[in-house]
Amino acid sequence: MKIAVMGAGAIGSYFGGRLVAAGEEVHFIGRGSPHLQAMGEKGLKIISHHGDAFIEKIHIATDPKAVGPVDMILFCVKLWDLDKAAEQIKPMLKADTAVYSFQNGIYAEGRLAELLGPQHVIGGYAATPVTVVEPGVIRQFGEWCTLGFGELDNRRTPRIENFLAVCQRAKIDSLIEKDVLAALWMKFIFITTHSGATSFCRSTEGPIRSDLWGRQMLVGLASEGTAIARAKGINIAASNAEHVLEQIDELPVEAQGSMYTDLQRGNRLELEWLNGLMVKLGEETGVPTPCHRAVMMALNLHAVGNGR
Template sequence: MRILVVGAGAIGGYFGTRLLNAGRDVTFLVREGRAQRLRENGLTVHTPEGDLHVEKPSLVLSNEITTPFDLIVLSCKAYDLQGAMDSFAPAVGPDTAILPLLNGMAHLDALDARFDSANVLGGQCAIAATLNPQGEVVQMTDMHSMVIGERAGGHSARIEAIGAQLGGCGFDLSVSENVLQSMWDKWVFLATLATGTCLMRAPIRDILAAPGGEEVLRRLFLECQSIAADNDHPPGEATLERARSFFSDRESPMTASMLRDLENDAPIEADHIVGDLIARRRSKVEGASMLEVAYAHLKAYESRRAR
């Protein structure tokens, strides 16, 4: 199976390297600047278990794509989605499967509008990773999972074949019969983490140490949970219990990557992760909406940054 990984940043670089290390046929679609650095230095991934290095990864520029790929793994930021679709469009054939690992749901609408919706799978990943100043991937914790599935639910020969390719590659893979529920579960969790840590400019442990901090996280989570229920994807009890434990851990140093982006004066996914979630609300909020306050905070940052 020919696999095209769109980008060689933190997410694409990590999972693509894991796939390469397991002998899969992987090519990275990159821009010229990234390609030049990778040609000179190779692709390095620092993990808690040790380093991985690919001396000469297979690279391609968009204008060099001549034939379709079997699987396209898409891991860009939401604000880069349009450009990413333009770049990998030449790699999409009638039987190409597109596996997006973006957060939220709005990207599915954009991909369906651009390509045949039958080509677009559901998927999500959980990993804390970043690029260091040398352009190397740094996995910050031992968490590295991926969930994939057919959006219509159930299993198919296609998803089983893709699962066989992605499985056994050094990260945790699940082939889900209800991948949309997994995507909603992550969205609820991530939106809470992103809005909470960005609004308070602090990791979980420091928010919990602040007067009223625990209540802020609780109210954000309940709002996000309620919107998922509005859309017929309420988190199950096991998911709720994990979230409650996570957001009450007074030793947790966790923040969202959105906070790191904000602190680095970088673009953020305010609309995709928070704004689109609010737009899908159906039930009335009792009292002030913490989620809307957090969204206003993020949009004010974007306005100031643009100015």
């Protein structure tokens, strides 16, 4: 497959790098960041529990037009850049090109369908903690490292089957989800709990889940999100909050949400599309969201980053 990674940060570099190592043609597209430049000049080094790797030859670009039509786009930009990036990737679209958003939350798929046409959008998630250690070097943490995806109407199409085969050749833990909407919501609830709590508490996950009050925060965030999903008719179990806590307990002690990483670096936060969206949906469904509101109260002041 010919694959483009739009927004070559940590998560896109990890999965894209694994695909390159398996022999796929992958083009990494970014704004010319130090990380992108280092990959083009020196290659990409992956440090991972699932095996280290060094990929010497990396195709990089700053303009999607230079890449041309592709079979799959891994869409990895921050949520506030979605509209602009969607316009930029149009030269890479052909009739059956799939756009697979790695973005957090449940907003991206619907918006991409509006901007690009629903025929191009598949649903899915990318689940693993990854960070850029230095330009050209990324580190993946823990055992949980999964891609789950599928057509928005849950059909088993050739492009979905082909991409699954590609991922399996690359030894990426991957699956075609039976209910993509439910899978997206489960990831949304997890990320708003994980990122919300680590950002709110200014802590990695280990100390939070081990603390009496910190654990209550985790339970509250996960329970509110689960109640909202069920109120909207999403097919997830009433025990989903317990499942979220089980996932968090399996994370490395040093794991932290991407929003907390952005907070530490003074970057803009995806708060509006994560915990902020939970508060909005809670109002629409009549589900109280005191924990998500607390996260909003604590973080909204920092939502635009130091660049305000």
